[in-house]
Amino acid sequence: MTRTDSMFGRAASRALVAEFVGTxxxxxxxxxxxxxxxxxxxxxxxxxxxxxxxxxxxxxxVLIVAFGPLSGAHFNPAVTAAxxxxxxxxxxxxxxxVGVQAIAAIAGVAxxxxxxxxxxxxxxxxxxxxxxxxxxEAVATFGxxxxxxxxxxxxxxxxxALVAAYIFAAYWFTASTSFANxxxxxxxxxxxxxxxxxxxxxxxxxxxxxxxAGAALALARLTLDANPRxxxx
Numbered sequence: 001m002t003r004t005d006s007m008f009g010r011a012a013s014r015a016l017v018a019e020f021v022g023t024x025x026x027x028x029x030x031x032x033x034x035x036x037x038x039x040x041x042x043x044x045x046x047x048x049x050x051x052x053x054x055x056x057x058x059x060x061x062v063l064i065v066a067f068g069p070l071s072g073a074h075f076n077p078a079v080t081a082a083x084x085x086x087x088x089x090x091x092x093x094x095x096x097x098v099g100v101q102a103i104a105a106i107a108g109v110a111x112x113x114x115x116x117x118x119x120x121x122x123x124x125x126x127x128x129x130x131x132x133x134x135x136x137e138a139v140a141t142f143g144x145x146x147x148x149x150x151x152x153x154x155x156x157x158x159x160x161a162l163v164a165a166y167i168f169a170a171y172w173f174t175a176s177t178s179f180a181n182x183x184x185x186x187x188x189x190x191x192x193x194x195x196x197x198x199x200x201x202x203x204x205x206x207x208x209x210x211x212x213a214g215a216a217l218a219l220a221r222l223t224l225d226a227n228p229r230x231x232x233x
């Protein structure tokens with residue numbers, strides 16, 4: 001038995017490994033497709049964003065299907081916290097999930113940089129701040145959590161497709177291009193590429209994401225929990 005197994009149990013160890021690999025892969029996809037899109041688009045930002053959004057949505061679908069049975073495939077502290085607040089029993093402690101997600105996200109950025117011959121660590125320099133950006137992040141996170149919570153209740157088998165489709169859309173209808181994930185936001189402060197954000201702007205994004213997640217939880221409590229007989233709870 002490994003040390004991790006003795007601390008958390010085998011199911012917890014598998015869940016944390018799944019969260020690490022899935023989150024790192026997600027960031028490698030987000031940042032890597034941003035680099036590739038920008039290089040091939042020859043200055044056409046719309047084409048670069050389309051490539052970035054499509055790769056992210058496709059990657060999310062695959063990762064959720066692959067790792068969902070092991071960890072829930074959260075890859076996102078906001079999702080993990082929401083599920084815990086909704087009473088879901090996690091295979092591992094909340095702090096372990098969040099810590100692994102944050103570390104894996106940063107590792108994923110480094111992996112993307114390595115694949116494209118970029119410096120592994122780069123302080124983000126892309127300004128993403130202001131009321132419109134913050135409100136966009138609140139809306140993006142609210143929508144993501146709503147899709148997950150309502151999808152899990154009414155059609156759980158469709159959740160991977162729901163999340164992938166929503167993120168693809170949110171790349172385009174939000175001014176912030178829908179980070180909707182505190183770990184992703186932190187990690188993207190380590191790149192100066194297409195997907196980057198300044199360290200100074202991370203806090204505003206994360207606070208907005210927390211507000212959006214809180215609103216989604218409130219909506220779920222008001223609707224999904226309002227009439228257990230009708231919702232099947």
